[in-house]
Amino acid sequence: MATLNKVEQAKASFCGLDLAPRLGELSAAGWESLDEATLTIHLKWLGIFFRPVTPGRFMLRLRLPNGVLNADQLDVLAEAIDRCGSHGSADITTRQNIQLRGLLLEDMPPLMAALERVGLTSRQSGHDNPRNVTGNPLAGIDPEEFIDTRPLVDRIQAAVLGPEGPRNLPRKFNVAVGGAPDSFLLHNDLAFLPAFNDGTLGFTVMVGGFFSAQRNELAIPLGLWLPADQLPAFTLAVLRHYERQGDRSNRNKTRLMYLIDAVGLDTYRAEVVESYGAVAGAAAALALVPHDGTHLVCRAPRDICGVHAQKQPGLHWVGLHVPMGRLHADSMTDLARLARTYGSGGLRLSESQNALIADVPSDRLEALLAEPLLRHFRVDPGPLAAEAVSCTGNRYCSFALIPTKSTAQAVVEELERRLEVPHGVRTHWTGCPNACGQPYMGAIGLMGAKARKDGAMVEAVKVFLGGSMAADPRLAELHDKGIPLSELPEALEQILVERFGARPRALPA
């Protein structure tokens, strides 16, 4: 048996979920008794993150299956960070999720109870767990969708958090369900893409996608097709197999694709089918359909911003650009109010870190568009701002080499002042090679770095170009290994002009 690394040793000592009943006691009595492993590893099973950059101020990451939440839930989250004053903020993540910052450990027991009251959970949202399950952000309202992913995603979450779900994966694991022509999901360990088999709509299974500092892969076809109702059990089977077979000696080589590499795709498929038989029964395993991996996803994700007609006549979704996905208590409260006042109270979050208000009747649009919040969360952001995605940056992350969000915001605004960009250009900003901001998925990817300028080391970015999430997806490749931040607007201006058809704006007379 391979030697367990130190993280695995800590995980083997007890399950972080066992801390749940003790959370009130720990927070009331202070958390001196929590050792380093408990503080930095086990608490993440409850979604609680100790942040080395803000010791004593914790982060809570939720689970929002399919990026769906409602106004009442958003109000609870707003209240949680409002009581953190200037330390409180929230981020929309690239997994259609929300994480709250600035919390004290004393906040956690009442917050957990409040989350439960409104049907939210933060369980198993961090560390080596199946992360928030994503789906089509427009599910159920999308005139173009093949299938509503919400109930499927909900059932997958129920399965993975249920008694049969994994508690000690070797590494984190991302699952997603596509439901529309623009459901690009190949960056997930397990992605279900809509596909036909003999005229029946179901899902082809893609496996092994991930980004990291060491390796970046898009998911590949497993060679199986499933009807929709089998997704939860199949997900469970994949996770249980990975829990048993994944490598636990070297965390740098543990994501699912390494396991597929190690055993070979055919063997991996056979083992997963066997695991599925154990979960769903032998008959179900025998009924799995071989598939060539062709699917219905054929273009890059839509910009959700703006006013769009829903599939329900007379209703619209109003997509709002949330700059860099950063939210504060007052804007969250206001967003909840708008969703409640003008729509059905329903909200969605996108992987591009934006939000939309669902179910707005035609006769309410004008009033909604006149709301002050929409001057900040615009429905018509510029072509760069709309799809600018950013990781947390060094304000909250130890490893980020630059202040990602503020840099991205400033540079994008400056470029939109200087240039007319004829179409959306997706920029992905990440603070370090861990690639949380998914730089390889951007038409332009930017990664925090250091570079020498005038004899001194300064904050800089590596630039990647050519990423595409369209019909022929590809990862961005390194273009420049170190542009100082002070020179970045000029460098990106040149790239946008030369490669993306941007033109300098006419100077005001």
Next chain:
Amino acid sequence: MLRRDGDPTGDPAQLPPPGDPGRWPWLQHLRRRPQLELAPWLTALEEGSVPAETDLLTVLAERVDSSSAPRLLAWWLQQDPPDPTLGERIGRWREASCAELLRQALMRAPQQAPLLLPLLGHQRDPADAALLSRLALAPGAAALRRAALEGLAVGLSSWPLPALRRTLTQLAADLDPQLAADAVDLLARLPQARALLLGLAAERLDPAVAARRQRRLHALPPSPLLLLVHGRSGGLIPDDLLALRDTLEQRRGASVRLLALTAAKGSPHAPLPPRPEGPEGATLVPLFLVPGGHVRHDLPAIADHWRQAGPLRRLPFLGAWRSWQQALTQEVQELARGAAAPPLLLHHPLDGALGQRYLQHLSRITGAGCRPASYSAPDPQELQLAIRSPVLALALAANRLTDSLPLELGPPLLQRPRLQRVLLEQLAALP
């Protein structure tokens, strides 16, 4: 053999320089090494042979232990000035010796206090509560005071509670609105937060702080009330008490439940309700007017029973409330006007020293005499003898005693406007 491009051996001399593309993966490998000897790195930092870059310090701070953490902190504190961007990373380790280093640094370089106080609070040593409170309260630079308050925040549950409450209550009315707002937010996290926030009503708060207080109160709904009352034979509950419950429920927006004691049934060990929402649970309010057997014997048992359903806050019996005694005094004084003799308070017979002391106290503050009368078997003949004086029967609602009194002696206490108003106000204002 030492390598610059592969798995690091842990030798500081091999660390690629800042800007080198190999540096980040090198450090990540270093971070994940099963064993890492920190001494060479600390020596290199102390000697200045390795630049103190954030990325390196981030890795080292993750790997320190109880012996190396103080050394790393001591190195950082000796920098002139310490790099503020490194402080949180290096100061995250909680250790008595680290706390002591921070205290010494505060004395040596008080100008660094804004940087050091949150780290000191993070150490969560109750011995530092007084210093943090003093610096948060004292007139001084806003940055210093806010840092002290942040120190209190990150160690919140470690500090002695009474002093912490006083500090935060005082800060809530501070002229610095950010400081005051943070203090209100911290009060909202303490046990019995609602009562603390309600207590700020008399303070002159900055409008934004007052709005923040309202938001915190809104998120802290009043606790359910369990009103422990005398019932009547047959399990009946007097109409006055039912009306009190209904009015209170409406005013508080929270459930109010009557628990009726009767002589026959004793303690109301009724089926427990679902666990009350919120961390503070329900409030048990004994609406008894004198410290008789119910207060001394039944009440603790009832409280224990209800604690099985969740957290329970037990209040003193109503007769002990200062506000109630004041209202009773005013009622007696009004009755005394023009009367030939001092008013009498008729009460259930009490035994024991506690009961006698209470009656003496009541007599002293109200100016009324106290006279026992058995509620369960009043003797109308005997009572008639006392009717030369104005009489108040110490009964909230109708019972056999009040039933037996002539109508001109007036209604039970809950039918007297002053006492009804005071009781409603007090109960409505409970957290």
